[in-house]
Amino acid sequence: MAKGLDVGTSFIVLAQDGANGAVEYKDFRDAFYAIKPTTPVAAKMIEKGLAGKVFIKDEDGTFILLGQDAIEKAVERNDSAKRPMFRGVVSPKEKDAKRVLAFILREVIRRPTSSAEPIVFCIPAQPVDQEDGDFDVGYHEDVVKLVLSEAGYAPRAINEAEALCYSEFENDNYSGIALSFGAGMVNVCVMLNGEPVVTFSTTKSGDWVDRMAAVAVNAPDSVVQAEKEHGDFVVGQPNDNAILGAVSAYYDRLIDYTVKQLIAALHSHKAIPKFSEPLPLVVAGGTSKATGFVDLFTQKLAANEYPEDLWPIKEVRAAGDQLHAVARGCLIAAKIL
């Protein structure tokens, strides 16, 4: 038995074998919200109020709401839930966040069914637009590896967009361009016959849209996020709702920026492979689920003079299951690596 794990800024997704050859996914919202009671009476009242919600108790008496319940509680208090990860990686400075992430990971993956069971998890590529000392992919990889190996697994890391390629390009001879639009980052991989030839990431994705829209309309990020996920809007189109209007406008800018980064990376690639046929381009991740995303992406490729003669594209499409595609690719990798 092998497992695939997508450790994302917004969601942790476990993929494993289900009954009769099916694939089973376990999703968990990667968020927490801490409430520290000031008196024993307050602690009892808070615990009563949290009945039915997903939470953990810390030894100092703090209640830590997890997942979607954490986000809802934060919105209720006009506050923002915390994330164990920031821009795709564990931050070395966030001690509590690392502890909560370790707890969540252990609860999601549980114990292995066999000794040293293989598990493949995804890591981001080094970003092209971030030179912050806090951004340390190696540290992130080591933290996740430590948690998984302590749980009894034999962990191995692969690039997030590479995993997406494994999931989506079976009928294209494992050749194509994959973009994983997570919450914190966009990861890109160009694959040729099962081998990655270009990989990079950018640090502007769904969270950037939320933050910019929140500043524009003077609202908390979590309120914008909730509105974005449940609201009716088309990316790049005006909207009567002020929050959704801002979200739509920043989506347009995000897609334009990502397409420009993709074109710049392809132009700077020295050894251009010979493609026997045009490549499919696949987008996945929660951020890419917005209505009109694929259409606007296609328009932006043309508007930014994508080098069609060197890197031909036959279609732009969304992954079969945009939220689970990376975890699915990790599971496929775990079975052969």
Next chain:
Amino acid sequence: MNNDVLLILLYITVFGLGYAFGRLKTGGAVNPTVPTSFLKNASIRPTSAIVPVHIDETKYVAPIQTAGLVLGESTNSIGKTTTTTDDIQSSVSKLAQLKGK
């Protein structure tokens, strides 16, 4: 004046004899290597012995203690499970073949 001419002729003769002797000794072969000091030769180390050594500067990951954290009484497990009819076996086989596994 005659002494000067004789001296010049002597120089030419000595040079000629030296050249002829040199040709006879080396057989006409030219050695392009410029003689260098043995002290300099002694200071040269074989390049194959120079191996760059790097120290591991990646951040140390301290053990992450989660012992004090316990799930709330009403929480049995976390995560929402969904099952798909999606079969990945053909993907695994094709990719394994491509990668020669």
